[in-house]
Amino acid sequence: MIKVKNLIKKFGKRTVLNDISFDVNDGETLAIVGFSGSGKSTILKIICGLLDFNSGSIETSDGEIAMVFQYSALFDSLNVFDNIIFALQERKELRKKYSKKDFKNIVEEKLKLVGLTGIENKFPSELSGGMQKRVSFARAIVTNPKTILYDEPTAGLDPISSTLIEDYIVRLKEETHSSSIVVTHQMSTIMRTADKVLMIYNGKCVFKGTPKEMYENGNEYTKQFITASLDGPMKMLTE
Amino acid sequence: MELVKEYIKKSTTYKILKIFSRLLDDFLSTVGSITIQLFSSLKFIIKGQIDWKEVVKQSNRFGVSSLPITISIVSMTSIIVAMQVAGEMVKQGGGNYVGMLVALLTIRETGIIMSGFAIISMIGSSLASEIATMRVTEQIDAIRVLNVDPIRYLFVPRIIAGTLMMPPVLIVSSAFGILGGAVASTIVSELSYKAYFSSVWSGLYIYDIKVAIAKAFVYGFTIALISCTCGYFAKGGAKGVGQATTKAVVWSFVTIVIWDLIFSIAFFF
Numbered sequence A: 001m002i003k004v005k006n007l008i009k010k011f012g013k014r015t016v017l018n019d020i021s022f023d024v025n026d027g028e029t030l031a032i033v034g035f036s037g038s039g040k041s042t043i044l045k046i047i048c049g050l051l052d053f054n055s056g057s058i059e060t061s062d063g064e065i066a067m068v069f070q071y072s073a074l075f076d077s078l079n080v081f082d083n084i085i086f087a088l089q090e091r092k093e094l095r096k097k098y099s100k101k102d103f104k105n106i107v108e109e110k111l112k113l114v115g116l117t118g119i120e121n122k123f124p125s126e127l128s129g130g131m132q133k134r135v136s137f138a139r140a141i142v143t144n145p146k147t148i149l150y151d152e153p154t155a156g157l158d159p160i161s162s163t164l165i166e167d168y169i170v171r172l173k174e175e176t177h178s179s180s181i182v183v184t185h186q187m188s189t190i191m192r193t194a195d196k197v198l199m200i201y202n203g204k205c206v207f208k209g210t211p212k213e214m215y216e217n218g219n220e221y222t223k224q225f226i227t228a229s230l231d232g233p234m235k236m237l238t239e
Numbered sequence B: 001m002e003l004v005k006e007y008i009k010k011s012t013t014y015k016i017l018k019i020f021s022r023l024l025d026d027f028l029s030t031v032g033s034i035t036i037q038l039f040s041s042l043k044f045i046i047k048g049q050i051d052w053k054e055v056v057k058q059s060n061r062f063g064v065s066s067l068p069i070t071i072s073i074v075s076m077t078s079i080i081v082a083m084q085v086a087g088e089m090v091k092q093g094g095g096n097y098v099g100m101l102v103a104l105l106t107i108r109e110t111g112i113i114m115s116g117f118a119i120i121s122m123i124g125s126s127l128a129s130e131i132a133t134m135r136v137t138e139q140i141d142a143i144r145v146l147n148v149d150p151i152r153y154l155f156v157p158r159i160i161a162g163t164l165m166m167p168p169v170l171i172v173s174s175a176f177g178i179l180g181g182a183v184a185s186t187i188v189s190e191l192s193y194k195a196y197f198s199s200v201w202s203g204l205y206i207y208d209i210k211v212a213i214a215k216a217f218v219y220g221f222t223i224a225l226i227s228c229t230c231g232y233f234a235k236g237g238a239k240g241v242g243q244a245t246t247k248a249v250v251w252s253f254v255t256i257v258i259w260d261l262i263f264s265i266a267f268f269f
Helices: A040-045 A081-082 A085-090 A101-113 A129-142 A161-178 A187-193 A211-217 A220-226 B001-009 B012-047 B052-066 B067-091 B094-135 B139-145 B151-191 B193-203 B206-232 B238-268
Strands: A002-011 A013-026 A029-034 A053-058 A063-068 A146-153 A177-185 A196-201 A204-209
Touching: A002 A040, A013 A040, A013 A177, A013 A204, A029 A040, A029 A161, A029 A187, A029 B139, A040 A177, A040 A220, A053 B139, A063 A081, A063 A177, A081 A085, A081 A101, A081 A129, A085 A129, A085 A146, A085 A204, A101 A129, A101 A161, A129 A161, A129 B238, A146 A161, A161 A187, A187 A211, A187 B067, A187 B139, A196 A211, A196 A220, A204 A211, A211 A220, B001 B012, B012 B052, B012 B206, B012 B238, B052 B094, B052 B139, B052 B151, B067 B094, B067 B151, B094 B139, B094 B151, B094 B206, B094 B238, B139 B151, B139 B193, B151 B193, B151 B206, B206 B238
Parallel strands: A029 A177, A029 A196, A063 A146, A146 A177
Antiparallel strands: A002 A013, A002 A053, A196 A204
16 A cells, blocks of 8 residues: 655755655556656655655555666676575575575576576676566565555567566566556556556646546546647646 | 846856855765765674675775786886986995885885775776766665665675775785885896895884885775765766766875875874
8 A cells, every 4th residue: 555645845946746645555556657757756766765755745555665667777796696686685684584595486486477587697788678677576576565666667668578567567466466656658558557547747646547537538638648749738848 | 236246246256266165065065975974884884784795705806806906006116216216326325225215115105005096096996986887777776675775785895895905905015016126126236135125124114014004904995985985976877977986086096195194194203
């Protein structure tokens, strides 16, 4: 469960998020959409504690919060195996729980979950963008998180890899029953993965509803977003 | 009033003061960042939260991989000093002091300062760019999201490795420096090895070696701390990585020269 109420975030004098509120229940996925620079990723960074906020409140289920970064953010100097068990190895309370054999089993299990096998000894630079993304999924879920945040999970991927990633998002939600937030620009990702949609423009929420509502009877903002039109209430931030 | 403000803003004095204020701001924020990271790192070291496997890995980087360059630089400096002074000293009847002069200079000054410069250029810059790249590619954010403290994971092993490996690097490179001085003196002035080495201990004391080792500990600690800090606070993309690396090198150079001055005043005056 994620409950965000009246969230306000300012960078200097600029208000990036202005009174944002939403709920995500257990087993639900919320898609956050909007222009580049509209503050979508900032919401994720605030929820997982990477950024402070000025006012409002955030509540999440007890347990781990995981985040899948836009460009995977795998550790270059570590191979896939060490990337996946990083948290288990580096955190004393988790390290005590597992043996070396457990580590091996966990890595195999998580890689299998994202459709990869036999790449444990490879380094991130030896993997394709799609594979890196899937390894970063495996790394994110290694601590069995209750909340999973995806920052543009399909950015830079071909349509087939994107579909694969979208399938994993749905599968992870079903298997872990976690609350998820997906920041995306892609309608396919919204339609395939999300239960709810939140649209942000100029730091404010301009639409809340289901993907179906967004597609069939949204407002002028959602229509402009779906049709990728230059005409509409949303203007490029440079204007 | 507005006109006065406009006039002041256009004046050269205002522009110069603005540049100085920006430099001062950067200086103070860097000193602040280094101090904060110093205490955060010490907290983990005192608590014993040290990843020794990573320390060994980083020690290999600090000690073993830097050794060929530090040995070359310190040896060449000693050879140059010996070549410059040995001939003249022998002519003036001071042949018995050539070994002492080269050894004293190498142990007290050139060995440690040249090793420091070599380590900064090779290892400090590489630490800063590595951590800066991790910052701009969100790897440090990933570490934090996985609930691992980046200071414990990134700073502590590198600082310990730098502190522990600098003295052995200094000892080995200085030994090669003194040896190089002997070879150069013999070639340039036909001074015998026996005369050279018998004069080494006439002016060099264990005290000098102890001070040099103490300096090495401090330099190693300083270089690792500054390099990690500059990398950690990198901003932007490739340009930010470059700026962080340059900053790490410049700050490390200046700081170890300041340390050198402090050591000279404290132990030799």
